[in-house]
Amino acid sequence: MQAVQELAAYAKNHGLFRAASACDVTCSLLSLMFPCGSCCAGSVAGSSSRFQFLRKVSTVELFISHSSKCPSWQKLLALCHYLNLDLAIFSSFFACILGAIFWVLRAGSLSAVAQEPQSLLSGSLYWWPMLAFVMTFFCGHLLSNKLFWFDRLCIDQENLLRRCQTLKAVPAFVAHSERMIILLDETYFSRLWCVYELAVHSKTGSATAELIPMWMPLWTIFFISLSLMACLGDSGPAIPLPHLNTESITSLLESVFKTNLFPPAMYLLYAVPASGFCFQKIKRHKRMLDQMAEFQLGNAKCTLETDRRVIEEQVLSLFDEALEPPVSIAFGTEEAEAEDDMGGSETLLAPEAPETIREIRHITSYPTNDQIIDQFNAYVRGPLRDSVIRSMGKEDYLSFRLCTVAGLPWILWNVPYLLGCGADCRQSASSDGFSTVSQYFVFDVIYYFYISPLNMFLEFPTMLIACRWVTDLVEHSGLRLFLGTGLCIVVMYFGDCFLLLQCGVLAVAVTDFSPLWLAAAVVSVILDLGLLWFLFFRKQLHPGQRTLVR
Numbered sequence: 001m002q003a004v005q006e007l008a009a010y011a012k013n014h015g016l017f018r019a020a021s022a023c024d025v026t027c028s029l030l031s032l033m034f035p036c037g038s039c040c041a042g043s044v045a046g047s048s049s050r051f052q053f054l055r056k057v058s059t060v061e062l063f064i065s066h067s068s069k070c071p072s073w074q075k076l077l078a079l080c081h082y083l084n085l086d087l088a089i090f091s092s093f094f095a096c097i098l099g100a101i102f103w104v105l106r107a108g109s110l111s112a113v114a115q116e117p118q119s120l121l122s123g124s125l126y127w128w129p130m131l132a133f134v135m136t137f138f139c140g141h142l143l144s145n146k147l148f149w150f151d152r153l154c155i156d157q158e159n160l161l162r163r164c165q166t167l168k169a170v171p172a173f174v175a176h177s178e179r180m181i182i183l184l185d186e187t188y189f190s191r192l193w194c195v196y197e198l199a200v201h202s203k204t205g206s207a208t209a210e211l212i213p214m215w216m217p218l219w220t221i222f223f224i225s226l227s228l229m230a231c232l233g234d235s236g237p238a239i240p241l242p243h244l245n246t247e248s249i250t251s252l253l254e255s256v257f258k259t260n261l262f263p264p265a266m267y268l269l270y271a272v273p274a275s276g277f278c279f280q281k282i283k284r285h286k287r288m289l290d291q292m293a294e295f296q297l298g299n300a301k302c303t304l305e306t307d308r309r310v311i312e313e314q315v316l317s318l319f320d321e322a323l324e325p326p327v328s329i330a331f332g333t334e335e336a337e338a339e340d341d342m343g344g345s346e347t348l349l350a351p352e353a354p355e356t357i358r359e360i361r362h363i364t365s366y367p368t369n370d371q372i373i374d375q376f377n378a379y380v381r382g383p384l385r386d387s388v389i390r391s392m393g394k395e396d397y398l399s400f401r402l403c404t405v406a407g408l409p410w411i412l413w414n415v416p417y418l419l420g421c422g423a424d425c426r427q428s429a430s431s432d433g434f435s436t437v438s439q440y441f442v443f444d445v446i447y448y449f450y451i452s453p454l455n456m457f458l459e460f461p462t463m464l465i466a467c468r469w470v471t472d473l474v475e476h477s478g479l480r481l482f483l484g485t486g487l488c489i490v491v492m493y494f495g496d497c498f499l500l501l502q503c504g505v506l507a508v509a510v511t512d513f514s515p516l517w518l519a520a521a522v523v524s525v526i527l528d529l530g531l532l533w534f535l536f537f538r539k540q541l542h543p544g545q546r547t548l549v550r
Contacts, residue, residue, distance in 0.1 A: 004204055008058075008172035016166050017173060018054035018154045019147035025064070025079065026142065028152055032072040051156040060147040063177035065197045065209075068303055069187040074214045078183045081217035082210070084140035089405065091140075092133035096415055099124040103419065111425040111437055121416035129412050130228070149173050151193075160306075167310045170197065171318065175204040185214040186284050189291040189380070192300040196311045198384065199376060203318045211392055213288075215281045216402065222277055223406035223460070226270065267489045275484035278467035285395040292385040297373050312373075319372050319379075396461070396468040400536040403457040410456060414448040434511060443510045447503060454528055455499045461535045462495070463488045502528075 011017045020028075066075055103121065107113045113121070154173075156162040174180065180201055188194045201209055297315065302308045367375065393399075421428045421440070429440035466487035474480045502524045508514070509521040 004171050004175045007169045008176060011166075011169040011172050012058065014162075014165060015056050016162070016169050017057055017176070018051065018149075019057040019060045020054055020150050020153040022083070022141040022144045022146060022148065024054075024153055025148050025150050026076065028150065029072045029076045029079075033076070050153065051158075051162075054154060055147070057147060059176045059178070060149045060173075061178050062146060063149045063174055063180045063197075064151075064183065065180055065194060066183040067185055067187045067191045067194050069191065070183060070185045070214065074185065074218075075183050077217040077221070078212045078214060079181075080138055080141065081220060082181060082212050083144065083146075084137050085220070085405065087140045088133045088136040089408065091136045092129040092408065092412065095132040096125055096129040096412055099128060100415065100419060110419070110441070111421075113419045114421045114425050116420070118416065118420050121420050125416040125419065126412050130409065133408070149177060164306075164310060167307060168314065171200045171204060171314070174200045178208075180209040182209055182211050183214065184211050184288065186287045186291070189288065189295060190299075190301055192297075192302040192308060192311055195295075195297065195300050195380065196315060198380075199315055199318055202379065202384065211388065213285065213392065215284050219277070219281065219402060220405050222273075224409060226273060227407065227409040267492055268485070271485045271488035271492065272481075274463060275467055275488045276481060278464045278488075279471065279480065279484060281464070282395040282468055282471055285392075289385065289389070289394075292388065293381055295377055295380040297377055315376055316369055316372050319376050396465045398461045398464055398536075400457065400532075403460045403536075404453075406460060407453055407456045411449065411453050414452075418444050418448055439510050443507060446506060451502050451506065451528075452499060454532070455495050455502075458528070458531050458535060459491055459495045462491045465535075466491055 008017075064079075102124070103113045103116060104110055107116060155166045174197065180197075182188070182198075198209075297312070302311070418441075421444070425437050425440065429435075429437050434440040434443065467484045470480050470484045470487065474483060502521075505517060505520045505524055508517040
């Protein structure tokens with residue numbers, strides 16, 4: 001857009017395009033959380049002049065769009081989640097693999113690791129990787145050299161003239177950002193600033209927008225903490241190997257429903273907070289979508305009313321088709337080529353000045369200001385809301401990545417027990433019905449790192465869907481929590497029953513290669529993959545990403 005290019009030149013000439021580091025943004029948010037520690041913002045000098053100390057740039061990697069009403073601690077968690085989560089997952093697995101390699105090399109063989117003290121194995125294969133995850137999740141971005149545009153830092157809060165100049169240049173900042181991070185909470189679409197930044201993004205389209213709902217980092221921390229506490233309450237593997245009767249399929253089914261992986265109280269302790277959090281997630285997500293469906297630019301709130309007029313004028317100029325350059329078509333004639341060489345077409349087809357458009361608008365077919373605002377309202381209610389749903393899913397959708405992170409403590413908790421194998425691998429293999437240690441290890445690897453984690457991942461979205469049903473049917477919050485907790489317990493119980501069934505089928509398939517049991521194992525894997533597709537990848541364009549599709 002020609003207007004955006006002009007704004008970019010204007011911002012460059014006046015030194016308005018500034019960039020902050022990850023440390024600057026973190027300190028700014030911390031200073032809001034702890035006002036007495038505002039000296040933390042010293043990385044960008046004092047609060048009144050820090051704008052002057054920011055680097056002048058022509059482009060940044062990340063443009064942060066957020067609501068001023070959202071608590072600062074939630075924004076900080078959201079940034080940590082977006083910037084550090086993948087690195088934290090990698091660091092935890094890398095630390096675990098390094099620990100496993102160390103113990104194998106020290107012991108001389110894989111089976112000899114079982115002779116090492118279990119406390120040392122747990123410390124190096126579980127606690128050290130979990131510590132690496134936590135440290136990387138909260139602090140990994142401080143080592144990043146990425147540049148951010150963050151309004152609290154990159155807009156001069158003291159100089160009113162420069163503030164207004166910067167507001168006008170925001171379209172150029174968005175257009176010259178590689179990526180826009182949208183910190184999405186239930187107040188986002190009720191704030192004029194936020195809607196304005198989205199409007200700019202929709203017109204420039206040069207930056208990829210990534211949505212980070214505020215419930216997402218809370219979900220990650222909550223379920224990791226919940227899984228961690230559940231693991232601490234168990235002295236053995238996270239999901240212990242059951243002893244089942246595998247003489248026939250009938251005896252296997254009978255033993256499945258007679259075996260309890262966990263005591264009933266543990267189901268209750270896990271289901272109560274899990275259902276409560278699911279209801280909160282559904283409530284926040286639904287409120288956000290409802291706000292978009294009922295959006296009115298005139299109802300959007302602004303902290304400083306002096307900003308409203310500037311922003312509304314910018315929205316009008318962005319969505320006013322009268323200010324767009326006319327479409328020109330070159331037919332390839334010699335006259336047209338000569339005219340292009342002389343620059344005549346640019347003069348003839350140049351758009352009129354805004355002042356001229358205002359004077360003649362009443363005798364043209366161009367929309368009025370009210371009609372332009374209505375078009376923008378329709379854009380937010382329709383295409384923009386649809387793109388948010390395509391990107392994030394509806395209230396009862398969870399990404400596979402989030403469920404994987406939530407189950408991370410369970411996965412790592414099993415590693416020391418896999419390598420420790422009860423202090424004696426041969427005895428453990430014999431007691432579990434395996435003729436060789438190799439069969440025992442093959443079964444353990446498949447059970448601990450495929451069957452049990454996958455079943456756990458499937459339980460999270462199933463519980464969320466169950467809570468969504470309760471939300472649609474029941475209005476009373478107490479009864480809703482009671483029914484939601486009960487359904488979550490049912491989901492976990494039958495999920496464990498299916499896990500036990502798979503465990504028995506797999507044990508026989510490993511020790512006795514009969515066609516019947518092998519077919520049953522294949523059917524169970526197909527069932528798992530079908531549920532995986534249905535819960536995570538059905539009708540999702542990019543379920544593993546949080547990219548706003550334009």
